[in-house]
Amino acid sequence: xxxxxxxxxxxxxxxxxxxxxxxxxxxxxxxxxxxxxxxxxxxxxxxxxxxxxxxxxxxxxxxxxxxxxxxxxxxxxxxxxxxxxxxxxxxxxxxxxxxxxxxxxxxxxxxxxxxxxxxxxxxxxxxxxxxxxxxxxxxxxxxxxxxxxxxxxxxxxxxxxxxxxxxxxxxxxxxxxxxxxxxxxxxxxxxxxxxxxxxxxxxxxxxxxxxxxxxxxxxxxxxxxxxxxxxxxxxxxxxxxxxxxxxxxxxxxxxxxxxxxxxxxxxxxxxxxxxxxxxxxxxxxxxxxxxxxxxxxxxxxxxxxxxxxxxxxxxxxxxxxxxxxxxxxxxxxxxxxxxxxxxxxxxxxxxxxxxxxxxxxxxxxxxxxxxxxxxxxxxxxxxxxxxxxxxxxxxxxxxxxxxxx
Amino acid sequence: xxxxxxxxxxxxxxxxxxxxxxxxxxxxxxxxxxxxxxxxxxxxxxxxxxxxxxxxxxxxxxxxxxxxxxxxxxxxxxxxxxxxxxxxxxxxxxxxxxxxxxxxxxxxxxxxxxxxxxxxxxxxxxxxxxxxxxxxxxxxxxxxxxxxxxxxxxxxxxxxxxxxxxxxxxxxxxxxxxxxxxxxxxxxxxxxxxxxxxxxxxxxxxxxxxxxxxxxxxxxxxxxxxxxxxxxxxxxxxxxxxxxxxxxxxxxxxxxxxxxxxxxxxxxxxxxxxxxxxxxxxxxxxxxxxxxxxxxxxxx
Numbered sequence: 001x002x003x004x005x006x007x008x009x010x011x012x013x014x015x016x017x018x019x020x021x022x023x024x025x026x027x028x029x030x031x032x033x034x035x036x037x038x039x040x041x042x043x044x045x046x047x048x049x050x051x052x053x054x055x056x057x058x059x060x061x062x063x064x065x066x067x068x069x070x071x072x073x074x075x076x077x078x079x080x081x082x083x084x085x086x087x088x089x090x091x092x093x094x095x096x097x098x099x100x101x102x103x104x105x106x107x108x109x110x111x112x113x114x115x116x117x118x119x120x121x122x123x124x125x126x127x128x129x130x131x132x133x134x135x136x137x138x139x140x141x142x143x144x145x146x147x148x149x150x151x152x153x154x155x156x157x158x159x160x161x162x163x164x165x166x167x168x169x170x171x172x173x174x175x176x177x178x179x180x181x182x183x184x185x186x187x188x189x190x191x192x193x194x195x196x197x198x199x200x201x202x203x204x205x206x207x208x209x210x211x212x213x214x215x216x217x218x219x220x221x222x223x224x225x226x227x228x229x230x231x232x233x234x235x236x237x238x239x240x241x242x243x244x245x246x247x248x249x250x251x252x253x254x255x256x257x258x259x260x261x262x263x264x265x266x267x268x269x270x271x272x273x274x275x276x277x278x279x280x281x282x283x284x285x286x287x288x289x290x291x292x293x294x295x296x297x298x299x300x301x302x303x304x305x306x307x308x309x310x311x312x313x314x315x316x317x318x319x320x321x322x323x324x325x326x327x328x329x330x331x332x333x334x335x336x337x338x339x340x341x342x343x344x345x346x347x348x349x350x351x352x353x354x355x356x357x358x359x360x361x362x363x364x365x366x367x368x369x370x371x372x373x374x375x376x377x378x379x380x381x382x383x384x385x386x387x388x389x390x391x392x393x394x395x396x397x398x399x400x401x402x403x404x405x
Numbered sequence: 406x407x408x409x410x411x412x413x414x415x416x417x418x419x420x421x422x423x424x425x426x427x428x429x430x431x432x433x434x435x436x437x438x439x440x441x442x443x444x445x446x447x448x449x450x451x452x453x454x455x456x457x458x459x460x461x462x463x464x465x466x467x468x469x470x471x472x473x474x475x476x477x478x479x480x481x482x483x484x485x486x487x488x489x490x491x492x493x494x495x496x497x498x499x500x501x502x503x504x505x506x507x508x509x510x511x512x513x514x515x516x517x518x519x520x521x522x523x524x525x526x527x528x529x530x531x532x533x534x535x536x537x538x539x540x541x542x543x544x545x546x547x548x549x550x551x552x553x554x555x556x557x558x559x560x561x562x563x564x565x566x567x568x569x570x571x572x573x574x575x576x577x578x579x580x581x582x583x584x585x586x587x588x589x590x591x592x593x594x595x596x597x598x599x600x601x602x603x604x605x606x607x608x609x610x611x612x613x614x615x616x617x618x619x620x621x622x623x624x625x626x627x628x629x630x631x632x633x634x635x636x637x638x639x640x641x642x643x644x645x646x647x648x649x650x651x652x653x654x655x656x657x658x659x660x661x662x663x664x665x666x667x668x669x670x671x672x673x674x675x676x677x678x679x680x681x682x683x684x685x686x687x688x689x690x691x692x693x694x695x696x697x698x699x700x701x702x703x704x705x
Binding site for chain 1: 443444445446448455456458459460461462463464466467468469470471472473474476477479480481482483484485486487488489490491492494497498515516518519522523525
């Protein structure tokens, strides 16, 4: 293990190298580009024995991974924002085809208008596509989670998206412990045989038209219909609720570092007010909780590390008996509310001892979010709570007066 | 040139497949799979070919087959190739991408251009039935002038996109034009392609009884007639050298007049009611292109 000072993008690329990826395909987009620049350099210099395919679009980047993964190779790509949107067809394909591809998403705001800075609208917009989605708080977690992602993906035959905030993490230097290759190799052995069979001696038609209902094969045995395949896929995502923490614990055994599995927490045990978010905002919220505690407010933090599958049981258990969960979303379902707030409310519905849930929208398009603003928003929420408000429309933090007309 | 009696007898396209009666794709694919002796993986987007392949859990070919998204054929084949190479399996099989004209000339051309620029190591076959036949005969970039489709009710106004010229402009090692009506021409070109490396592109005309509106028994006759008129020209460009092949080479050598395209157009419902001016325009387009091909022909 060696400590290097590196950006989040470097941490992601280093993780892919530690994972001994066999095929990398990528297309440049800010703020992800340095991930694949690094990998391209390592492949060219012979440091990484992999195929690097410099494709002409993000759609093709994920497609190359789909082709490579179908024949059994370990495949990796990375993207952001409009790149992710452009490959959305293949985001669904990779999941439906049950391919254990790992993709890093350096979270960036969606155009229009153009904006290259951070929020989480891009990855949140594909939350329903059937990938495991993990959000990282700092560069060490990016490295550790990206290696873990391959083990999760290959165990479940589902793709995993490792999300980290653009610029805030992607371009910020931090000390990162890089495990020795032997440690990574022991943790992540070569990929075992894929679900898909591509063999001239055992010819199969992979991913053909599949009817709604089960249908008999040539031997008369009933095989699954489309809906059965979708249920199996859903089952794999639900199984991830066990596998994600298992893999995190195995990593902790191997390296001494665990990240909480599905959720992470800070000062939570006796907290009445729980601040909820995903990504680097969780790190910021630890400062907010400390500041509020200095004022006598029993505040704590619950970070969503695994956003899909949504860790309903863990959230219910950790939030039972609290007075308020205040969710900070860096994304929005337009005309409704922030996606994490929306999901948390649904998760807590009819749960015993559930807290009130308020939402707040912040940091869109890289709008700076300071601990002071987050603390002020929390104090205002406490005021609403004291006034008996059980639900309210999401508030927008640091928004110019009169913008929402 | 291989004689039809010399073709391998092993069949990889099985009987009872879901192709329409008279479909040109089946004829062409039969020759293609024979040329590769089944040692191949077929990469195929949404298209008529998907239907021909059968519905889960049954399949009508005894070759590995990977279904992929509509715009993604060439990139998926590149990924399959990269994956096989990364795993030391590249000697096991030829990677064959096969898409329709819409999947090639229109929605798939970006990925195809990228693969050609990188000279990725696989064979790409566009089977050209000259419209979106699988979705019900909508016009594509490869639909000929005058053809009625369900999105050109009075006949298409534009000439088809010259995908062969686009592929040649990428300077890949092998570009060929063939027709399913001449299975031995398909077979020979596929054998040539099989033994080369890098991206190899074949454009195969495949008559479509339902989309072109003719009797299924006439598929081969019409495919041959298209070649007699020069609307479809059999040729190959190997390392930049252009050579007419088969019936097209014989036509050029004979110096005799080609069959007027009007005869071909009159044989299909899709061209019914074309004005004389439109027919003349198609004839002029064919004649101009034929002249250029003959001028370039390095064959004897």
